[in-house]
Amino acid sequence: MTGIGDVRAAAARIGGHVLRTPVVEVAPGVLFKLECLQHSGSFKVRGAFNRILSAEVPGSGVIAASGGNHGLAVAYAARALGIRAEIFVPEVASPVKVAGLRALGAEITQIGSIYSEAAEAAAKRAAETGALRVHAYDQAEVVAGQGTVGLELMEQTGGVDTILVAVGGGGLAAGVTIGAGAGAGGVRIVAVEPERIPTLHAALEAGRPVPVEVAGVAADALGATRLGDLAFGILSTAAVTSVLVGDEAIVEARHTLWERHRVATEHAGATAYAALLAGAYVPAPGERVAAVVCGSNTDPATLPRQGSAA
Structure with missing residues (x-):
């Protein structure tokens, strides 16, 4: 199984080719890891x-x-x-x-x-x-590369209590779980999935990755029909929590990211934040929570609400 040594090796290998994306605190105890500013518009x-x-x-x-x-x-x-x-x-x-x-x-x-x-x-x-x-998510080198998001985040913040991360095929969530050192009393990983593409949720219920139907506003980026085998092995072992958010919550989070924070993101990129905004995940008092804003490849004309001057 991919481990922290693989993630550290990946960080050294790709360091001259990728950006060290910023972390910003947008409210007391709430941080964004802005992978939407990464080369090519996403953590990928x-x-x-x-x-x-x-x-x-x-x-x-x-x-x-x-x-x-x-x-x-x-x-x-x-x-x-x-x-x-x-x-x-x-x-x-x-x-x-x-x-x-x-x-x-x-x-x-x-x-x-x-x-x-x-x-x-x-x-x-x-x-x-x-x-x-080059597989989109179910490949050891790919998972290790995505794990550098978690490694970087922990270095930049000095540590957080919880990381919210969107899930489709699971490569990012699995990588962040390893890179951030989740489990065994460490940082908590909360996997946020669209209700209409619950790949991890369904896999955890079945005890193995199973096919799901794909639909909804985030389907173009989170549209895997099945969680990756590597991701399942990592996420189930680390006891990662899965929460589901509806399309309306994702749309609202995307608009809010733009109108309140001027962060331009696609629907998938707003999915992790949707869990906070909609109350699917409620932090405890004093908890430090980081949401990975993972992608920005979208039509900018669609960022404001219809009829908004934002």
Whole structure:
């Protein structure tokens, strides 16, 4: 299983390629880790660089399937390293993210109605070309790379009591759990999931990752149909708590992040904060809580509420 040593090695490996994103205290005891300011617009670039830099990349380059953010991260890393990238995204991928992929010079294939169908097509293509696969979440090097978010957060804050993190496939939550040293009396990890994509919640109930239906406002980024096996092993062992938030809460959190804090984020990026705003997670008196604001690839025109002058 991926451990803290892997996360520290990832931090050393990718340090010259990713940003050390800021942590801001927005209210007494409430902090944001602003991964929305990361290269390519999300934390995903950390795992992408760690996977690619840990391997020998063939002439056919790298290949990935993505709802959008992972593809942007792989395309960004590939361009920075001077290698070819081929990205498969579902037909429901955000136009903003598809445009970003084109701008980064990736070869794009839009196929399937959900992420898993794009992933199947990418796996078939990788078998044909020999390209290096960079999985969106269920790969040890990717999880270790995402773990640098937690490592960094604890260094920047001197420690917090609780970290709220959004879950789709689970790579970020698993990485942060390791990087922050969760469990065994340490920091608490609260996994925040859309009610309409409860991958971790369903896995914990079943005792194993199981398929779930994918729908809702955050589906383009948190639209894994099943929690990753690596994530399940890590999150279930660390006794991570899963809380669910509705689409209305996610939309409200996104608007509030923009209107109150001028933080621009996509729906998935606002999901962790939604748990605080909607009361799905209520901190104890004196508790220090950090929410990971994990992605910003969105249409800026949609940030204010309809009719708002914000």
